[in-house]
Amino acid sequence: MTEFVPPSSRFHALPSPFPMKRGGQLFDARIAYETWGRLNAACDNAILIVTGLSPDAHAARSDDNPEEGWWEAMLGPGKPIDTDRWFVVCVNSLGSCKGSTGPASIDPATGAPYRLDFPELSIEDGADAAYEVVRGLGIDRLACLIGNSMGGMTALALLLRHPGTARAHVNISGSAQALPFSIAIRSLQREAIRLDPNWNNGRYDEATYPESGMRMARKLGVITYRSALEWDGRFGRVRLESDRPDEDPFGLEFQVESYLEGHARRFVRRFDPNCYLYLSRSMDWFDLAEYADGKGEGDVLRGLARIRVDKALAIGATTDILFPLQQQEQIAEGLRLGGADAAFLPLPSPQGHDAFLVDFARFGPAVRDFLDAL
Structure with missing residues (x-):
């Protein structure tokens, strides 16, 4: 059980006890x-950034940490999120293993890691925790709240549960509810982890880490983070130069297989499996429709219409299959029903769901133009 905390991280203590949804x-x-x-x-x-499942709080370089951040091209002096103008805060999600309390953290009641004794985690819990950080920094109202991927869900929950927290909102490749395809993919990822014998019902350690399960889970994720168009353009049907060894007749043969294997191996020992399970499931549970009538049976647009924000932008990539474009269009429509000046911007990026992490030529100007107009 390991936590991976950037050396530049600061910490905000949540109210104790902190109630979970x-x-x-x-x-x-x-x-x-x-x-x-x-x-x-x-x-x-002030601008608050809430992230996807795996990033830490280190979005960009700083005086305390010169290491490149996960959103380096977007955040900094003169960049789309211009730190010469804005005071920017990025939080690591509750339930993560990157410094925030999660299943890999020590349970103060036992002195041992929480593991599966961690309470059931919802997107709303992450939203409430992020809100506490904002208030703890003395910020009554954010100029803008930016959420990417899972963070797009977190941002919507925060705006709904804590009215008046932000004047504006940018939702990037996010959604107001989990769709069946995304739920199915994440279910398979969780199953791959749980079927690894080393997972041992969450009771693993560094010597018995469920590496095979995490590798498979990550490969499934990476396949859906990019588009078929990009996979074809990057790899085609190019084979590896070396022949397959006789003892592994079904081993890696194509370059795309080698890429997935290398990507997965770089990830598996840098993220805690139990944290992955909790965060993944929290996305599947999220549905703003339950806020339309209080019973979980309402219309998602009516749930979105309960959010009060002055101005909003929902951005997505046309090739995103995990958080498809109609979900960002739905966010803009629902926020308009609530009185917001909300725009929807589809971007023709070939890079799928991960486009906001790599296609800065498209996403950068969109975010810059929105923030410049505030």
Whole structure:
């Protein structure tokens, strides 16, 4: 059980106890975060970034940590999220293993890792935790709340549960509810982890890490993060130069297989499997339709219409199969029903769901133009 905390992370202590949406509570919990830029005297130039499943809080380089961040091209002086103007906060999700309290953390009641004793985790719990960080920094109202992927879900939950938290919102490749295809993929990822004998019902250690299960889970994820168009353009049917060894007749043969294997191996020992299970399931449970009538049977547009924000932008990639474009269009429509000046911007990126992490030529100007108009 290992946590992977960037050296530049700061920590905000959550209220103790911290209540969870589906029952249970956390004691002495914390959220890891980082900041860039300066908060002005009026405290009205703050932007909060909430992330996808796997990123930590280190979105960009800083004086405390010169290592490149996961959103380096988007955040910094003169960049689309311009830290010469904005005070930017990025939080690591509750339930993660990158500094925030999660299943890999020590349970203060037992002195041992939570493992599966961690309370059931919802997107809303991550939203409530992020809200506590904002308030703890003395910010009454954000200039903008930006959410990517799972963070797009978290951002919507935060805006709904804590009205008035932000004047504006950018939702990037996010959604207001999990769709069956995405649920199916994540279900297979979780099954791959749980079927690995080393998972041992969550009771593994560094010597018995469920590597095979995590490798398969990550490969499934990476396949859906990019588009078939990009896979074809990058790899085609190019084979590996070396012949397959006789003892492994069904081993790696194509370059695309080698890429997936290398990507998975770089990931598996850098993320805790139990944290992966909890965060993945939290996305499947998320559905703003339950807020339309309080019973989980309402219309998702009516759930979105309960959010109050002045201005919003929902961005997506035309080739995204995991959070398809109609979900970002739905977000913009629902926020407009709630009175927001909300726009929907489909971007013709060939790079699928991960486009916001790599296609900065398209996503960068879209975010910059929106923020420049605030």
